[in-house]
Amino acid sequence: MERNQDHPFFVYLPHFTVHLPLQAKADVEARYRAVTDKAKPQHNPTYAAMVEALDDSVGRVLQKLEELGLAENTVVFLNSDNGGLLYEGTSTDNVTSNKPLRAGKGHLYEGGIREPLMVRWPGVVKAGSVCDAPVSSIDYFPTIREMARMETPGAPAIDGVSLLPLLRNGTGGGHEALYWHYPHYSNQGGPPAGAIRMGSYKLIEFFEDGHVELYNLANDIGERHNLADAEPAKAAELRARLAAWRESVGAVMPRINPAYDAHTASLGLYGSDPAHQ
Secondary structure, X not given: OOOOOOOOOOOOOOOOOOOOOOOOOHHHHHHHHOOOOOOOOOOOHHHHHXXXXXXXXXXXXXXXXXXXXXXXXXXXXXXXXXXXXXXXXXXXXXXXOOOOOOOOOOOOOHHHHOOOEEEEOOOXXXXXXXXXXXXXXXXXXXXXXXXXXXXXXXXXOOOOOOOHHHHHHOOOOOXXXXXXXXXXXXXXXXXXXXXXXXXXXXXXXXXXXXXXXXXEOOOOOOOOOOOOOOOHHXXXXXXXXXXXHHHHHOOOOXXXXXXXXXXXXXXXXXXXXXXXX
16 A cells, blocks of 8 residues: 555455464453353354454554545455354354354355445445445445446456445445355355345255245344245245356256265254254
């Protein structure tokens, strides 16, 4: 930023924290350990210290923008790449909690795919405002391209959409539907699956046995009430859309493993079972 303060620049800064292995500064961790309460969902002092380290790092970036006189003319995006990790390995003592969301990293329930996104754009995005429209990281490229007024004639079609209408007005633009494709087992116990979010409805299709789960996130953010049997028409509609999307992008589907054993497939890992939340 110092080298480029006199002309436009782009910085991509992927923090490793918060992530495994759980490691933190000893003095910061000790401060959180002194107030740890195992009865509360958030009770891992190492994780807490790692979150503080991330906060400090982001603060240094914002402070440098202030020092360089660039804060009022710089757009800052901050988001996580997945939901919080519930359990480390086969441990049943949660690392963090995504409540009231279900499950965590490595799963297609909301605890795994719904992340915070914050945008600071002085003079455009009102400080403290909240937008409920679902967006995705695939939207960054078209958004930044439009912000930079870049013309790309003849460029191939892309999945994302510009978020400028939402950032400027809080409404408009956005996606008709969002899709996820996770055709493998996760190291957190998540099975191969795909998902579609359209309006308040979300459908998850599990590739092991083909069953689907349907949720209305408007009144069931914790995904506790599967509506697939109660609303078969909606489930069929979303399943067909999900299949059509996979076809349109050439999504690769998992192949049958002749050595598959359903009793050991999860490796004792947790995340999707409500009893472990």
